[in-house]
Amino acid sequence: xxxxxxxxxxxxxxxxxxxxxxxxxxxxxxxxxxxxxxxxxxxxxxxxxxxxxxxxxxxxxxxxxxxxxxxxxxxxxxxxxxxxxxxxxxxxxxxxxxxxxxxxxxxxxxxxxxxxxxxxxxxxxxxxxxxxxxxxxxxxxxxxxxxxxxxxxxxxxxxxxxxxxxxxxxxxxxxxxxxxxxxxxxxxxxxxxxxxxxxxxxxxxxxxxxxxxxxxxxxxxxxxxxxxxxxxxxxxxxxxxxxxxxxxxxxxxxxxxxxxxxxxxxxxxxxxxxxxxxxxxxxxxxxxxxxxxxxxxxxxxxxxxxxxxxxxxxxxxxxxxxxxxxxxxxxxxxxxxxxxxxxxxxxxxxxxxxxxxxxxxxxxxxxxxxxxxxxxxxxxxxxxxxxxxxxxxxxxxxxxxxxxxxxxxxxxxxxxxxxxxxxxxxxxxxxxxxxxxxxxxxxxxxxxxxxxxxxxxxxxxxxxxxxxxxxxxxxxxxxxxxxxxxxxxx
Amino acid sequence: xxxxxxxxxxxxxxxxxxxxxxxxxxxxxxxxxxxxxxxxxxxxxxxxxxxxxxxxxxxxxxxxxxxxxxxxxxxxxxxxxxxxxxxxxxxxxxxxxxxxxxxxxxxxxxxxxxxxxxxxxxxxxxxxxxxxxxxxxxxxxxxxxxxxxxxxxxxxxxxxxxxxxxxxxxxxxxxxxxxxxxxxxxxxxxxxxxxxxxxxxxxxxxxxxxxxxxxxxxxxxxxxxxxxxxxxxxxxxxxxxxxxxxxxxxxxxxxxxxxxxxxxxxxxxxxxxxxxxxxxxxxxxxxxxxxxxxxxxxxxxxxxxxxxxxxxxxxxxxxxxxxxxxxxxxxxxxxxxxxxxxxxxxxxxxxxxxxxxxxxxxxxxxxxxxxxxxxxxxxxxxxxxxxxxxxxxxxxxxxxxxxxxxxxxxxxxxxxxxxxxxxxxxxxxxxxxxxxxxxxxxxxxxxxxxxxxxxxxxxxxxxxxxxxxxxxxxxxxxxxxxxxxxxxxxxxxxxxx
Numbered sequence: 001x002x003x004x005x006x007x008x009x010x011x012x013x014x015x016x017x018x019x020x021x022x023x024x025x026x027x028x029x030x031x032x033x034x035x036x037x038x039x040x041x042x043x044x045x046x047x048x049x050x051x052x053x054x055x056x057x058x059x060x061x062x063x064x065x066x067x068x069x070x071x072x073x074x075x076x077x078x079x080x081x082x083x084x085x086x087x088x089x090x091x092x093x094x095x096x097x098x099x100x101x102x103x104x105x106x107x108x109x110x111x112x113x114x115x116x117x118x119x120x121x122x123x124x125x126x127x128x129x130x131x132x133x134x135x136x137x138x139x140x141x142x143x144x145x146x147x148x149x150x151x152x153x154x155x156x157x158x159x160x161x162x163x164x165x166x167x168x169x170x171x172x173x174x175x176x177x178x179x180x181x182x183x184x185x186x187x188x189x190x191x192x193x194x195x196x197x198x199x200x201x202x203x204x205x206x207x208x209x210x211x212x213x214x215x216x217x218x219x220x221x222x223x224x225x226x227x228x229x230x231x232x233x234x235x236x237x238x239x240x241x242x243x244x245x246x247x248x249x250x251x252x253x254x255x256x257x258x259x260x261x262x263x264x265x266x267x268x269x270x271x272x273x274x275x276x277x278x279x280x281x282x283x284x285x286x287x288x289x290x291x292x293x294x295x296x297x298x299x300x301x302x303x304x305x306x307x308x309x310x311x312x313x314x315x316x317x318x319x320x321x322x323x324x325x326x327x328x329x330x331x332x333x334x335x336x337x338x339x340x341x342x343x344x345x346x347x348x349x350x351x352x353x354x355x356x357x358x359x360x361x362x363x364x365x366x367x368x369x370x371x372x373x374x375x376x377x378x379x380x381x382x383x384x385x386x387x388x389x390x391x392x393x394x395x396x397x398x399x400x401x402x403x404x405x406x407x408x409x410x411x412x413x414x415x416x417x418x419x420x421x422x423x424x425x426x427x428x429x430x431x432x433x434x435x436x437x438x439x440x441x442x443x444x445x446x447x448x449x450x451x452x453x454x455x456x457x458x459x460x461x462x463x464x465x466x467x468x469x470x471x472x473x474x475x476x477x478x479x480x481x482x483x484x485x486x487x488x489x490x
Numbered sequence: 491x492x493x494x495x496x497x498x499x500x501x502x503x504x505x506x507x508x509x510x511x512x513x514x515x516x517x518x519x520x521x522x523x524x525x526x527x528x529x530x531x532x533x534x535x536x537x538x539x540x541x542x543x544x545x546x547x548x549x550x551x552x553x554x555x556x557x558x559x560x561x562x563x564x565x566x567x568x569x570x571x572x573x574x575x576x577x578x579x580x581x582x583x584x585x586x587x588x589x590x591x592x593x594x595x596x597x598x599x600x601x602x603x604x605x606x607x608x609x610x611x612x613x614x615x616x617x618x619x620x621x622x623x624x625x626x627x628x629x630x631x632x633x634x635x636x637x638x639x640x641x642x643x644x645x646x647x648x649x650x651x652x653x654x655x656x657x658x659x660x661x662x663x664x665x666x667x668x669x670x671x672x673x674x675x676x677x678x679x680x681x682x683x684x685x686x687x688x689x690x691x692x693x694x695x696x697x698x699x700x701x702x703x704x705x706x707x708x709x710x711x712x713x714x715x716x717x718x719x720x721x722x723x724x725x726x727x728x729x730x731x732x733x734x735x736x737x738x739x740x741x742x743x744x745x746x747x748x749x750x751x752x753x754x755x756x757x758x759x760x761x762x763x764x765x766x767x768x769x770x771x772x773x774x775x776x777x778x779x780x781x782x783x784x785x786x787x788x789x790x791x792x793x794x795x796x797x798x799x800x801x802x803x804x805x806x807x808x809x810x811x812x813x814x815x816x817x818x819x820x821x822x823x824x825x826x827x828x829x830x831x832x833x834x835x836x837x838x839x840x841x842x843x844x845x846x847x848x849x850x851x852x853x854x855x856x857x858x859x860x861x862x863x864x865x866x867x868x869x870x871x872x873x874x875x876x877x878x879x880x881x882x883x884x885x886x887x888x889x890x891x892x893x894x895x896x897x898x899x900x901x902x903x904x905x906x907x908x909x910x911x912x913x914x915x916x917x918x919x920x921x922x923x924x925x926x927x928x929x930x931x932x933x934x935x936x937x938x939x940x941x942x943x944x945x946x947x948x949x950x951x952x953x954x955x956x957x958x959x960x961x962x963x964x965x966x967x968x969x970x971x972x973x974x975x976x977x978x979x980x981x982x983x984x985x986x987x
Contacts, residue, residue, distance in 0.1 A: 089547070091547070099547070101548075102541075103548075204548075205549070205550050206548040206549075207548050208547045209547075209548065211788075212788035212789050213788035240552060241550050241552075242550065242551065242553065242789060243790075243791060322783075323591065323592050325591075326582060326584065326592060327547070327589060327590050327591050329584060331586050332545070333547075342586070342642075369582070369783035371781045374783075374784075378785060
C-alpha cells in the first residue's frame with residue numbers, strides 16, 4: 001500500500017482538486033487495497049469495479065474543468081444497509097441474497113452528488129443487529145487492531161466493516177448507521193471518528209430499516225474534520241423521508257477548529273458504571289482535563305434515567321424491527337425456501353434466511369407488541385424514552401455538551417461474548433441514550449489502553465447543534481494527538 | 491317501539507336485530523395514500539406499483555395531502571368532529587398481498603371522530619345513524635387464486651390505495667335500514683367527490699356486524715351504552731352490494747336465532763357471505779383472530795391539521811343531499827317526495843338542476859321524475875347513460891312552458907329525442923308540431939263541430955262534463971297541436987254562455 005491511502009479525506013480532495021493525482025488513480029489504489037485486505041479482514045460484501053472506475057472517471061472530468069464538489073473523487077465505502085443502485089445490498093443477511101436495488105439510498109445519492117466515488121459495500125451485523133459484527137451472514141469482520149497476544153478482535157458493530165475499512169486506511173470515509181451505538185462503538189473500537197447526527201438530519205430513505213425511530217445514518221472518518229465534511233455531504237432534508245428534518249444544513253466543517261473556550265461541558269455521574277475498566281475511567285478524566293485546559297467549564301450533571309435506557313432500547317428497537325422485517329417473506333425478492341403451503345414458505349424462508357440474533361429480536365419485538373403485553377413493555381419503554389429526552393433537555397439547560405466514554409471497554413476478542421446476548425447488549429450502555437433522545441453524538445479516539453487498543457470519548461450535544469459537537473470533538477482530537485495506527489498484518 | 495321495529499318470530503318468542511357497519515370507501519385520488527403510484531381501475535396487473543407499494547427494502551411512506559383533505563371533507567359531510575391531531579399505526583399480519591407485512595392504518599387516533607347522518611327508509615320515514623369514527627388506511631393488493639390450481643397470483647395495483655373506513659354506531663335495526671344507511675353514505679360521498687361509490691368496482695365495501703337480542707334489550711343498551719344488553723356479534727366481511735347486505739343480514743339473523751333457540755351460543759367470529767348460495771360461512775373464529783400488534787408507525791409523524799385549513803375546507807364544502815332536498819322544496823316548490831328522489835343521487839340531482847335551470851322547476855321535476863326515469867328504468871339504464879341529455883330535456887320543458895307545444899306533443903318529441911336525438915325546437919319546427927294558439931283557427935274548427943253535432947252541443951249545458959268529447963274532437967282534428975287551454979276557453983264560451 002502506498003501512502004496515498006493514509007491521507008485524510010481533506011488531504012486527498014485537496015490533492016485531487018490541485019490535480020496532483022487523478023480520481024481514477026486513487027480509486028484503483030483503494031480498490032486493490034480493499035481486495036488485498038479482504039481475506040484477512042473480511043470487511044467487504046460487494047465490489048463493483050466498473051461502477052467505481054466509471055464514477056472516478058466522471059469525477060476526473062469534473063476536476064479537470066475545476067468543477068469538483070465537496071468530496072470530488074474520494075472513494076467512500078458504504079455499509080451494506082444502504083441501497084446502491086445495481087450493487088448487491090443485503091444487510092449482511094442471507095434473506096437478501098442476490099438483491100440488487102434499482103434505486104439509490106438518499107444518503108449515498110447525496111455523497112455521489114457531492115463527488116464521492118462508490119468503493120465497496122461493507123460488512124455489518126445482520127440487519128444492524130449486533131455490537132461485534134459477528135452476526136453477519138458472511139462471518140465476522142476482523143479488527144485491524146489485534147489483541148496484546150495477537151488474538152483477533154471485533155471491530156465492534158454493527159457497522160464493523162466500515163469501521164475496519166477506515167481504520168485500515170482502505171478508504172477515505174465510510175457510511176454507517178447508528179441505532180443504539182452502531183457507529184460510535186465501532187469507531188471507538190477501531191480508533192476512528194464516528195458521528196451520529198440529530199435524528200432526521202440524514203435521510204433514512206433507501207437505507208434498510210432496523211428500528212425506524214432510532215436509525216441514524218452517519219459517517220466514519222479518520223479525523224473530526226473529515227467526519228464534518230462527510231456529514232455535510234450526506235445531510236439535508238429529504239421529502240421522501242417523512243421524519244427528515246426540513247432544516248438547512250449548517251456549515252459543519254467551519255465549526256471544526258473553532259474555540260471551545262467558555263463552553264460548559266457536562267459530566268454525567270450515571271455513566272460511571274460498575275465494572276468499567278479503570279482505563280476507560282482514566283481516558284474520560286483525561287478528556288475532562290483536556291477540555292478544561294482548552295477553556296471549558298466542567299459541570300457535574302445528572303441524567304437520572306440512564307439506567308433504564310438500555311432496557312427501553314431493547315424493547316423499542318426489537319418492536320420496530322419485528323415489523324420492519326416482516327417484508328422479508330420470500331415473495332418478491334431475496335431468498336425463498338419453498339414449502340407445502342403458504343405458512344411453510346414463510347417459516348422455511350425466514351428460518352433459513354435470518355440468523356439467530358435477528359430471529360431473537362423478531363421474537364422479542366413480537367412479544368412486546370402482543371395484546372396484553374403492549375402496555376407493560378412497549379408503552380412503558382416509550383415513557384422511559386420521554387424521560388431520557390427530558391434528562392437531556394434539563395442537562396442542556398446547564399451545559400453545551402456532554403462528555404462520556406463511548407463504550408464500556410476496548411475492542412474484545414471475537415467469540416468472547418457471542419454466547420451471551422446480555423453481555424453483548426451492554427456494549428451499547430453509553431450510546432443508546434442519544435438514539436432514544438435523537439440528539440447528536442460522536443466518538444473521537446482519545447488514546448490507547450495498556451494493550452495498545454484505542455479508546456473513544458463520546459460528545460453529545462443538543463438536537464440540531466452538531467456544530468458544538470464538532471467543536472468539542474475537534475478540541476478532544478487536538479488534545480489527544482491520537483496518531484496511532486494498527487500495525488499492518490492484512 | 492316504533493312502527494319500524496323489525497321482529498323475527500322464533501320458536502321461543504320474538505327477536506330483534508342490531509347492526510353496526512364498517513364501510514370501506516376508496517378515496518378519490520390520482521395517487522395512493524403513501525406513494526405516488528396511480529390508482530386507475532382496470533389497469534394491467536402490477537402496472538401501478540411503486541417501490542413503496544412493493545415494500546422494497548428501505549422504502550418509506552409519505553402521506554398524500556390530497557387524501558387527507560378528502561378525509562376531512564368526508565368527516566365534515568358526516569357532521570363529524572375533525573381531529574386536528576391523529577396518528578398512523580401499523581397493523582401487522584402476514585399475507586402475500588400485503589407486501590410490507592403490515593397495513594398502515596389509524597387505530598387509536600382517527601382523523602375523524604363522532605358524527606351522524608340522517609337516512610331514509612323506503613316509506614320515506616327517516617332515522618339517524620351515529621358515526622363512531624372515520625380513519626384512513628391502506629388497501630391491500632389482490633390475491634388471485636383461480637388462475638392456477640397450485641399457485642396464487644398477486645396483483646399489487648390496489649396495494650396502498652387510500653381507503654376511508656367509516657364505522658357506524660350499532661344504530662341500525664333492519665336489513666332495509668342497513669342498505670338505506672350504505673346508500674345514504676354513498677350519496678354523501680359522491681356529492682363530496684371523495685369516493686366514487688361504485689360497489690361493483692370495489693370502491694365501496696361493507697363489513698356488517700350483526701347480533702340478535704330480545705325486544706327491549708336494545709333500548710336498555712341505548713340508555714346505558716352497555717353492550718352486554720346486546721347479543722354476541724358476528725362480522726360479515728366485504729359485502730359488495732346493497733341487495734347482498736340485506737340478504738346477508740336476513741340469513742345471519744336467522745342463523746343466530748336458530749343456534750340460540752337450540753340452546754347454543756353465538757361465537758364471535760368473522761364470516762363471509764356467499765352470494766351464490768345466500769348463506770354466510772365462518773371465515774375465522776375469535777381464537778384464530780390475528781393479534782395485529784398495533785403500534786405507532788415510526789416512519790410517519792403524527793398528522794397535525796391547522797384549524798384554518800379545516801375551516802377553509804368547511805367553507806368550500808359542496809351542497810349535500812339533505813340541503814339540496816330542502817332547497818328543492820323551499821326554493822323550487824317541489825314535493826318532499828320528488829325533492830327526495832332527485833336529491834338522493836348526485837347525478838340525478840345534477841341532471842335535474844340543469845333541466846330546471848331558468849325554467850319551471852315543478853314541470854322539470856315531473857319530466858325528470860316521471861318521463862325520463864320511467865323510460866330509463868324500463869330500459870335498465872342509469873341517468874348517466876340517458877340518450878336524452880339534460881340540456882335537451884331542459885329545452886323541451888321550456889317549449890312546453892312557453893306554450894310552443896302541448897304536453898302531449900312533448901311526449902312525442904321526447905320519443906324522437908330518445909331514439910334520434912336532435913334539438914327540440916328544431917324537431918318541433920321541422921315536423922310542424924307547434925301548438926296552434928291562433929284562436930281564429932281553433933274557433934273555426936269548433937264552429938264546424940258544433941254545427942255538425944247540435945244535439946251534443948246542447949247537452950253540455952246540462953252535463954258540463956260532456957264537453958270533454960268536444961275537446962277530444964278538436965284535438966283530433968288539429969292533430970293534437972291545438973293549445974288545450976285555448977280550446978277549453980273557446981268551448982266554454984260557445985257552449986256554456
